[in-house]
Amino acid sequence: MDAGTDAGTDAGTDGGTPGGAAGYLHTQGARIYASNGQEVRLTGVNWFGFEGPSRVPYGLHKRTLGSLLDQVKSLGYNMIRLPFSNDILRAGVYPNPLDISYTINPELNGLTSLEVMDRIIAAAKARGLRIVLDRHRPDSYSQSELWYRNSRATEEQAWIDDWKMLARRYKGDPTVVGVDLHNEPHGRATWGDGNLDTDWRLAAERAGNAILAENPNLLIIVEGIEIYQGNWYWWGGNLRGARDFPVRLNVAGRVVYSTHDYPESVYGQPWFQNKPSTGYPANLPGVWDATWGFLVKENRAPVFVGEFGTKLLIDSDRQWLQTLSSYLKGNGMSFSVWSLNPNSDDTGGVLQDDWTTVQQGKQTLIAPALAPLIP
Template sequence: MFRSLRRALCAAAAALLLPLAGVQTAAHADPADALDRAAAAAAPGAGYWHTSGRQILDAAGQPVRIAGINWFGFETANHTPHGLWARDYKSMIDQMKSLGYNTIRLPYSDDLFKSGTVPNSIDFSGGKNADLQGLGSLQIMDRIVAYAGQGGLKVVLDRHRPDAAGQSALWYTSAVPESTWIANLKALATRYRGNPTVIGIDLHNEPHDPACWGCGDTTRDWRLAAQRAGNAVLSVNPELLVFVEGVQTFNGVSGWWGGNLMGVAQYPVQLDVPNRVVYSAHDYATSVAQQSWFSDPSFPANMPGIWDKYWGYIFKQNIAPVWIGEFGTTLQSTIDQKWLAALVSYLRPTGTYGADSISWTFWSWNPNSGDTGGILKDDWTTVDTVKDGYLASVKAPGFAGGGGDPGDPGDPGDPGDPGGGTAACTAAYTVSSDWGGGFNAEVKVTNSGTTPLKSWKTTWTWPGTQKITNMWNASYTQSGSTVTASNAAHNGTIAVGASASFGFGGTPGGGGTPTVSCMAT
């Protein structure tokens, strides 16, 4: 996204500057143990990933798909993910999972590697973020990666900026030369070696003019730089995926920053380790900036052709996998709503596990992205169910969790464990808006049992003539005033103590807050 137009980053209301003391050395899983787990795992997503044609495959060769979310902050002057001034990081990650996101893209800047960098704006009151107190930024990243992996999520690290001051067109600046960029990429690849929660690194965010693709000028040719950096990363951790974004302009044709991958057809990225390249594009709507295609009389029918030209052909011609690393909008304009609906349709999954489709991470989890907003509202807790609802049909299955061999049916807490756990759930109904003629509401389903839920069903009865007009993140039937809603494919599995939500609109208003029953199915 054009960063000059980008985020009005909110200041932390409860800023707490931390001393860089008591830093603990990150513990990394033994590589051999990780390989053993990958070989044993039956669930899709286990172990490290690689590519085959346009597909991404897990360690067992099963197709997988990234359907994730961007959580920014490490790249800013806070040097830690945003929102920790409001909530505990574990609850944030639990909520991401409950909504059906299976991957977190974590932007960072090279400031994280400077000795004077101190994370700030973290609330430790009431036990929140207690295990982050006294840690440096990289140690906080370790904790986030560890907890995400424990919950079965994957992580992509994104070198977003050379420093917290802002975006750079090229992968280097006078203050952060290419040598520093590569050294820090290698440091991260080494840090998480043997930990397949971190599946790869996005080498540099949104290269743009004067960056070129295939021009041969080593000071501007992003494709050549990506090869140098990708080979450096793989020299210390050959299991990682290497995510390579596009540029702004190729052969005189311009698009979004990082969104133009037209040059791949003639100049593909070639790395020393095969089957590791995933091409990444960014795509946005008018809340970020105007583009010529938005004013085309055929909009939005013209959009699939635009996407095919810039990056979709890579996927359609089976050249390599494609990942839309960022896309987002405030959804305030009709054009933006039509754009997002068209893009979701373009991304709609096909094939086993939806693998014959394009991967994605939505921008953003954070509400404080000035020109897109986020999945969370400004309180850092409430979900924008309309925005999240657009993505429901392109979410993907979750991945194997950590904390033991996922292939071992005797592992405590394993969904397949016949050890006598009780499956149970509760549901809470909340009206988010009621304007008389209609209303929006949300139901939050919580696993109140002692074993993970595999699927669930909720039922309620309105006192009047209310009818559902649309529902997201669940399917439903209605008989008279009684509604039965069941989980969608992506949110049926709920860990013990975790929650999943779905939302809906209805008419007329005035239905109040009925009691909802919940059943594990």
């Protein structure tokens, strides 16, 4: 059976050599390394908008691209997770003009959404920031449980082909350091059961190996699912299956697992209940260890907490963020905060509604876990 032959660390199941081209990153055990051998962590923010009807990251109606990225860097972040939908990859797709000011950003005038992505990546490169591309949705309307919306037979290859195109487009530019294959598999998504229509682990292997055939230096970021063997967690967050069924790629040192984690104000998960008896928030590290942290603690593979955020409106949320920030730092994990944007209904942003003023209470709790720029 699969579990008997696959179990082990990423290094034990991948083929080839872990290293990569100059500027790119690779993994060994639970750590991420630069091409010079220095251990690094990705610690950044999500900047959303490409994935929805705006077809461009929000904020460019208020500020210049350069000033936004300068502020991201000045706050101590070293990367940006950039959600997108496959819609923006099509020819003739342009930003919604209501969500971008060409007076403020004249250099973006006339560019397609994909060409704006090019400019964001170039501007990030100029500042030493890294980019993780996140396939957030198959189209601009809503998320999907699986890596396809309706029919795997007709949609999976298009998903893979789009990833191959992006891998070719940015090949040789280590600013784009990783690819998050699909945001928040949930619902019908399974892990390790061999069902080609639902087994997210197998789909991630198919896509990951196709991407690495185009650019063998990229980190392949694989999120968890929602339900595994009766254990429920946040969408995209449950990595329990990766212990017995690790993702196997053709290039060593490329798998990074990803989880998402949110506070009580987003949804009242069981671990937020009965606080006096559970010792909240002291119970949280145990929840994280069991669901995704074990991958790092057992030196199996790195974990990238691709989304977490809160408006800090209740004490429980403040305790959650403080505990999570300490856990991430203490275990040497990578992460990206949801979000830079203030216009996230559930979490708010690192920036306030004017797109300039920092939510200092939030930033103060996150800052101790930040890592330096990546060489």
